[in-house]
Amino acid sequence: MPVVHWFRRDLRLADNPALGAAVRAARDAGDEVVALYVLDPALWRTSGRPRLAYLAASLAALAESCDGRLVVRHGRAQEVVPAVAREVGAAEVHVTAATEPYGRQRDDAVVRALGDAALVPTGSPYAVGPGRLTTQAGEPFQVFTPFRRAWLDHGWAAPAPRPRAIPWAQVRSDPLPDAPATEARLPAAGEHAALRRWHAYLEDGLAGYASARDRPDLDATSVMSVPLKWGEIHPRTLLADLAALPRRAGGPSADDVTRFRSELVWREFHADVLWHHPGARTRSLRPVLPDDAWARGAAADAAFEAWCAGRTGYPLVDAGMRQLLATGWMHNRVRMVVASFLVKDLHVPWQRGAEHFLAHLVDGDVAQNQLNWQWVAGTGRDAAPYFRVFNPVTQGEKFDPDGDYVRRWVPELREVAGAAVHRPWDLGLTRPADYPERLVDHARERERALADLQRGKAER
Numbered sequence: 001m002p003v004v005h006w007f008r009r010d011l012r013l014a015d016n017p018a019l020g021a022a023v024r025a026a027r028d029a030g031d032e033v034v035a036l037y038v039l040d041p042a043l044w045r046t047s048g049r050p051r052l053a054y055l056a057a058s059l060a061a062l063a064e065s066c067d068g069r070l071v072v073r074h075g076r077a078q079e080v081v082p083a084v085a086r087e088v089g090a091a092e093v094h095v096t097a098a099t100e101p102y103g104r105q106r107d108d109a110v111v112r113a114l115g116d117a118a119l120v121p122t123g124s125p126y127a128v129g130p131g132r133l134t135t136q137a138g139e140p141f142q143v144f145t146p147f148r149r150a151w152l153d154h155g156w157a158a159p160a161p162r163p164r165a166i167p168w169a170q171v172r173s174d175p176l177p178d179a180p181a182t183e184a185r186l187p188a189a190g191e192h193a194a195l196r197r198w199h200a201y202l203e204d205g206l207a208g209y210a211s212a213r214d215r216p217d218l219d220a221t222s223v224m225s226v227p228l229k230w231g232e233i234h235p236r237t238l239l240a241d242l243a244a245l246p247r248r249a250g251g252p253s254a255d256d257v258t259r260f261r262s263e264l265v266w267r268e269f270h271a272d273v274l275w276h277h278p279g280a281r282t283r284s285l286r287p288v289l290p291d292d293a294w295a296r297g298a299a300a301d302a303a304f305e306a307w308c309a310g311r312t313g314y315p316l317v318d319a320g321m322r323q324l325l326a327t328g329w330m331h332n333r334v335r336m337v338v339a340s341f342l343v344k345d346l347h348v349p350w351q352r353g354a355e356h357f358l359a360h361l362v363d364g365d366v367a368q369n370q371l372n373w374q375w376v377a378g379t380g381r382d383a384a385p386y387f388r389v390f391n392p393v394t395q396g397e398k399f400d401p402d403g404d405y406v407r408r409w410v411p412e413l414r415e416v417a418g419a420a421v422h423r424p425w426d427l428g429l430t431r432p433a434d435y436p437e438r439l440v441d442h443a444r445e446r447e448r449a450l451a452d453l454q455r456g457k458a459e460r
């Protein structure tokens with residue numbers, strides 16, 4: 001009897017315990033493994049072109065790894081998965097467990113629809129499965145630092161070996177999806193590309209991470225968020241490589257390694273929070289603003305459109321939003337600045353910005369995206385102090401000190417030398433005429449945001 005492995009957010013063969021379980025079950029039965037990917041029309045409809053183009057390329061790479069036998073079927077999982085199981089006569093469908101709200105609900109529906117066949121989950125996209133860790137009182141963690149301590153104490157498994165010579169079954173497949181046309185310059189997709197990039201980063205990029213990671217002009221971060229999102233690589237692999245890193249002169253310091261690992265723990269923490277609070281996908285965990293604080297109507301819509309297009313008149317914000325449109329990715333420091341600007345300078349609800357991010361980010365991930373937005377908006381449990389409002393000008397001067405990042409993404413400002421690029425309004429007659437005026441006055445909007453937050457606090 002063949003066994004189905006249903007790929008979802010684990011588009012790889014290496015270090016994939018669920019696939020390992022499927023291969024063992026098939027070998028025990030003396031039969032083959034059906035490699036299934038379900039293209040859900042809902043996913044196709046709600047994703048932006050860069051995301052879909054990346055997914056299409058990643059599926060093409062996976063199909064090659066599966067000796068051309070990846071079975072792609074279009075439709076809703078609760079219909080397609082039982083139909084494929086029946087068609088091939090499989091009693092087991094193996095998966096890496098889904099932990100986010102949509103995936104959990106979908107899997108419940110699939111279990112009901114499978115009838116006698118079983119959905120067998122093994123592992124998750126995280127080193128420590130969401131929901132595993134609790135405080136000593138048995139409660140979910142609310143804040144990061146004690147979570148990190150518990151996470152480190154708990155430890156994680158070694159990477160699973162890559163199964164050798166998998167007997168893939170030949171089953172009818174719909175054609176692989178065509179990559180939609182996009183002008184975005186995307187990273188190479190697939191598990192081999194992810195591993196190559198990761199090894200190159202360990203060799204050349206990680207040294208200096210602790211001090212350079214906040215500098216968008218330096219390309220000092222790993223961009224591993226993309227393969228982590230699609231499961232082309234598992235965090236266990238990254239953690240094992242970090243732990244085994246040889247010390248060498250000029251190589252990564254202990255600080256670089258600790259800091260990088262700590263960022264991976266943020267990823268695990270957000271997944272854990274969303275596991276316990278699935279409503280955080282759309283609702284503030286801690287509503288901090290009175291309802292009437294949000295901008296509404298045509299003016300708010302116009303401000304939102306200008307933000308999306310990178311035409312706010314604040315160079316660091318505009319550079320970030322244009323980097324997003326051009327590449328499907330944005331540097332973390334700039335994500336914080338543009339998010340703060342939308343929520344605290346333009347008074348647009350975080351949910352609207354989060355949807356735009358999810359549609360365009362190639363690493364767009366519900367847990368990381370919604371909870372980082374909540375962190376910036378001050379509505380998360382472990383959020384930046386609610387009165388923190390990023391200043392888009394001083395952030396630019398501090399983290400893009402020579403203005404290189406802004407010049408890379410905002411061509412209208414390319415002729416402006418040095419840090420002056422962060423204050424085009426001070427350039428007098430040399431101010432580029434085609435760069436927009438400031439949409440709002442930051443100092444005034446900051447006062448309004450703080451006053452709103454004070455009112456919200458008084459009402460709570």
Ligand code: FAD
Nearest residue numbers: 221222223224225263264267332335336364365368369372
């Ligand atoms: P590196 O600095 O190389 O970090 C290594 C890894 O650590 C990353 O690949 C990522 O997996 C993890 N990491 C780093 N920073 C964070 C963080 N703040 N939160 C959680 N994990 C982190 N990340 C996503 O993966 N998907 C998203 O949809 C997403 N949306 C975001 C929205 C906002 C408003 C903000 C402020 C941040 C968001 N992040 C998101 C987190 C972070 O910006 C990215 O993970 C990071 O920029 C990815 O770049 P990198 O891989 O080069 O990071």
